[in-house]
Amino acid sequence: xxxxxxTDRARLAALPLFAALDPADRAELFAGIRIIDAQGRLxxxxxxxxxxxxxxxxxxxxxxxxxxxxxTVIMEVGPGETFAEAAVFxxxxxxxxxxxxxxxxxxxxxxxxxxxxxxxxAEVLPALxxxxxxxxxxxxxxxxxxxxxxxxxxxxxxxxxxLERGDWAPATPWPGARNLLAARIGVTPEALSRIVRRLVAxxxxxxxxxxxxxxxxxxxxxxxxxxxGGPDPV
Amino acid sequence: MxxxxxxxxHRPFDALAAADRAxxxxxxxxxGWPAGPVDLPPGRLGLILDGSGVTTWPLDGQPVAVDLVAAxxxxxxxxxxxxxxxxxxxxxxxxxxxxxxxxxxLRGRLxxxxxxxxxxxxxxxLHRxxxxxxxxxxxxxxxxxxxxxxxIAPPGPDPVTFDLPGDRATLAHRLGMSRETLSRALxxxxxxxxxxxxxxxxxxxxxxxxxxxxxRPPGLCR
Numbered sequence: 001x002x003x004x005x006x007t008d009r010a011r012l013a014a015l016p017l018f019a020a021l022d023p024a025d026r027a028e029l030f031a032g033i034r035i036i037d038a039q040g041r042l043x044x045x046x047x048x049x050x051x052x053x054x055x056x057x058x059x060x061x062x063x064x065x066x067x068x069x070x071x072t073v074i075m076e077v078g079p080g081e082t083f084a085e086a087a088v089f090x091x092x093x094x095x096x097x098x099x100x101x102x103x104x105x106x107x108x109x110x111x112x113x114x115x116x117x118x119x120x121x122a123e124v125l126p127a128l129x130x131x132x133x134x135x136x137x138x139x140x141x142x143x144x145x146x147x148x149x150x151x152x153x154x155x156x157x158x159x160x161x162x163l164e165r166g167d168w169a170p171a172t173p174w175p176g177a178r179n180l181l182a183a184r185i186g187v188t189p190e191a192l193s194r195i196v197r198r199l200v201a202x203x204x205x206x207x208x209x210x211x212x213x214x215x216x217x218x219x220x221x222x223x224x225x226x227x228x229g230g231p232d233p234v
Numbered sequence: 235m236x237x238x239x240x241x242x243x244h245r246p247f248d249a250l251a252a253a254d255r256a257x258x259x260x261x262x263x264x265x266g267w268p269a270g271p272v273d274l275p276p277g278r279l280g281l282i283l284d285g286s287g288v289t290t291w292p293l294d295g296q297p298v299a300v301d302l303v304a305a306x307x308x309x310x311x312x313x314x315x316x317x318x319x320x321x322x323x324x325x326x327x328x329x330x331x332x333x334x335x336x337x338x339x340l341r342g343r344l345x346x347x348x349x350x351x352x353x354x355x356x357x358x359x360l361h362r363x364x365x366x367x368x369x370x371x372x373x374x375x376x377x378x379x380x381x382x383x384x385x386i387a388p389p390g391p392d393p394v395t396f397d398l399p400g401d402r403a404t405l406a407h408r409l410g411m412s413r414e415t416l417s418r419a420l421x422x423x424x425x426x427x428x429x430x431x432x433x434x435x436x437x438x439x440x441x442x443x444x445x446x447x448x449x450r451p452p453g454l455c456r
Contacts, residue, residue, distance in 0.1 A: 064368040072371035074364065089350075090357025095364050118350065125349030126315075126341075132356040133315035139363040140322055144291035144298035146370040147410035186371035221294070 001034035004107065008035055011056045012107055017082055017127045025121055032117075034108045038100035045097040049087035051108050055079050058104025061180070062096040073184040075138060078167075086132055089115070146186055152195045153221060154185040156204065160217040173209030237262040240333050244281055244306055247335075249351035254343055261336040271297075272309075272324040278334040279310040285330030286400045288407050290323040297323055299407030301363065304399050311356070314340045327404045370410050375419040378409050380443050383428060387437045398433040 004012065009030055012018055018026060035056075036042075042053070045065050053060070055077055062074045062083060074096055077083045087094045088111035100106065118124060145154055158181070162168040168175060182192040199205045204220045205212045237259035241247040247255065264283070265275075272287070274280050286304040290297035300322070303309060312320030314337050344352065369378050382405075388394050398405055406416040420430060427442035428435065437443065 064364070064372065066368075066372045070372040072368065074367060074371075085353075086357040086360040089353040090361060095361055115350075122345045122347075122349060125346070125353070126344045129315050129344055129349060129353060129356065132353060132360060133312055136356065136360055136363060137312070137321060139360065139367055140289070140291045140300045141293075143300050143363060143367050143370065143410075144293045146367065147300075147407075148293050148296070148298040 001036055001108065004030055004033055004035050008056055008105075008107065011079075012054060015054055015080060015082065017054070017124065017131055020123050020127055021121070029114075029117060029121075032110055032113050034110075036106045036108055038104045038106050039102045040099060042098040042100050042106070043084075043094050045094060047094050049084060049090075049092050049094050049111060051111050052082060052084040052088045052114075053098075053109065054082045054107040056105040056107055058106075059101045060104060060106070061099045061101070063099055063183070064096050071183055072186055073180060075142065076184075082131055083135075085128060086135060089128075089132075151185060151187045151191060152199060154187075155181075155192070155195055155199070156217045156220050158185055159210065159212060160214060160221065163212075163214045163217070170213040171206075171211050173211055237264075237333060240281070240283065241335075246348070246352050246355040247281070250343065250348050254348070258335055258339045261339060263334050265332055265334055267326050267330045267332070269326050269328055269330075272326050272330065272332075274310050274313075274324070274332075275334060277313070277337045279308060279314055279337055279340060280324070280332040280334060282307050282309065283331040283333055285326055285328045286404065287324055287326040287328070287330060288400075288404060290325050292321060292323070297325060299325070299404075301366065302399050302404065302408045310337075313337045314344070315356075327400050366408075375409070375411050375415050376422050378411070379416070379419045380423065382409060383435060383437065384440055384443055387435075387440070392440055393436055393438045395434065395436045398430075398435060401433070 012030060012033065013026060018029070021029065038058075038060075042060065043049075045063075057079055060077045060083065062077065064072050064074050083098070084094060118128075145157065149157065159168075159174070163170060174181065178192060179189050182189045185192070187195070196205060196210065199220075200207050202220070204216050235243075238256055241250065241255050241259055241262070247258070250258065267285075272280070282303060282305050284305050286302065288299040289301050289303055289309065291300050292298075303324070309322075309324045309332075310320060312318070312322060343349070369381060373381065386396070386399060388396055400408075402413060402416060406413045409416065409419075411419070423430075424442050424445070427439045427445070428437050430436075
C-alpha cells in the first residue's frame with residue numbers, strides 16, 4: 001500500500017463522496033487513504049469490515065458465496081464508484097467477498113478513522129448516504145430482474161447494459177469468462193450454455209463468442225407475454 | 235398518539251434530537267390508503283403505521299415486487315437522499331396508514347449526528363436486500379421459504395407462533411416465486427418443524443426447519 005499520487009488525489013476529489021469537502025479537509029482525509037494495486041481476493045465474506053474502497057481504475061466483483069459451494073456475482077464496481085461503505089457503517093462484517101480484476105487500482109479508506117473524522121466533518125454525510133441509496137437502488141433493480149425475468153432475458157439485459165456503457169463493442173466476442181457471466185445472471189455454467197445455444201438459434205447472438213448488437217438485444221427484450229415461473233404481477 | 239410520539243417510537247427517527255423531532259412532528263400528517271398503488275404526495279416520506287405491502291421496481295413497464303414492508307418501515311427515502319426521481323414504488327396489499335414526514339426537514343438534518351445513525355439504518359436495509367438477492371441466486375424455493383420463516387420468527391425458545399406478513403400472494407412476491415411454486419414449497423416443509431394455517435405460523439423446531447438448508451447451521455436465523 002502506498003500514499004495516493006497527485007493523479008490518485010485528483011480522481012478521489014472527483015468522487016461524489018468527497019466533492020463537498022473544501023481543499024483543506026480533503027487533504028486531511030486523503031492523507032489517511034492508502035492506494036492498492038489489487039488483483040484477486042481483496043476481502044472475504046464475513047471478514048471484519050475495517051475499510052471501504054473507491055475504485056480508481058479496473059473492476060471489482062462483489063461475490064456472494066454459500067457454504068455448499070454456490071457462488072454468484074452480486075455486482076461489478078468500476079471506476080468512480082465506492083463499495084463496502086454499508087458494511088463499515090452497519091454490521092461490521094463484509095456480507096460479500098470482493099475480487100479485483102487484474103489492473104485494478106483502489107483507494108482504501110480506513111473505516112474507524114473515517115468514522116471519527118466524520119464526527120467533525122458531517123458535511124460529507126449527505127454524499128455518503130446518497131452512495132448507500134444508490135447501492136440500494138442497484139440491489140432493488142437486481143432483485144426485480146431476478147424475480148421477473150427468465151434467465152435468457154437476464155442474459156440479454158446484462159449484455160445490453162455492457163454495450164450501452166461502452167465497455168464492450170458490438171459484434172465482438174464477449175471479453176470475460178463464461179463461468180463469471182453465469183454467476184452474474186444467477187445460473188449454472190451448463191444452463192448458460194443452453195441459453196446461449198437457444199439465443200444463437202433465435203438470431204439474438206452470433207454463433208461463437210456471444211457477439212451481438214444493441215438492436216437485436218432490445219428487440220429480444222421488448223415486452224412480451226408473461227414469463228413462466230416468476231411471481232405474479234403486483 | 236401524537237406525531238412526536240410516533241417519531242420517537244420508530245427507527246431511525248427515534249435518534250433525532252428532541253427539538254428536531256418536535257420540529258418535524260409539527261409538519262407531519264397522517265393519511266390512509268386503500269389496497270393498491272400508493273402515490274406518496276410530493277415532498278413527503280412515508281412511515282407505515284399499519285398495514286402491509288411491497289416496494290416495487292419498474293421493469294419492462296410493470297412494477298415488480300422487491301421487498302415486504304409493514305408497520306415501522308419508511309418508504310420514499312430516495313426523495314430524501316437523492317436529487318434524482320425515486321424509482322422505488324409502494325403497493326399496499328392491505329389498507330395502509332402512513333405518517334407523512336417533510337422531506338426538506340429530513341434533508342436538513344442529514345449533515346449531523348442523525349446522519350450517522352441513518353447510515354447504520356440504511357446499511358441494515360442494504361444487508362437485507364443483499365441477503366434476498368443472494369437467496370434468489372443461490373437457493374431453491376423450499377430453502378428460500380424456510381430461511382424466510384426462520385428470519386421473521388420472533389426470538390425465543392421454540393415453539394413460537396406468529397402471523398405471515400401479508401397474504402400468500404405477497405409472500406410469493408417476496409420470495410420471487412409463483413403462488414403455485416409457493417404452494418408446492420409449503421407442502422414440502424417438514425410438518426414436525428413448522429405448521430401453517432392461513433396466515434398463522436407455528437414454528438416448532440428451527441433446527442428441523444433449516445435441515446433442508448445446507449448453508450445454515452441448525453437453529454441459526456439471521
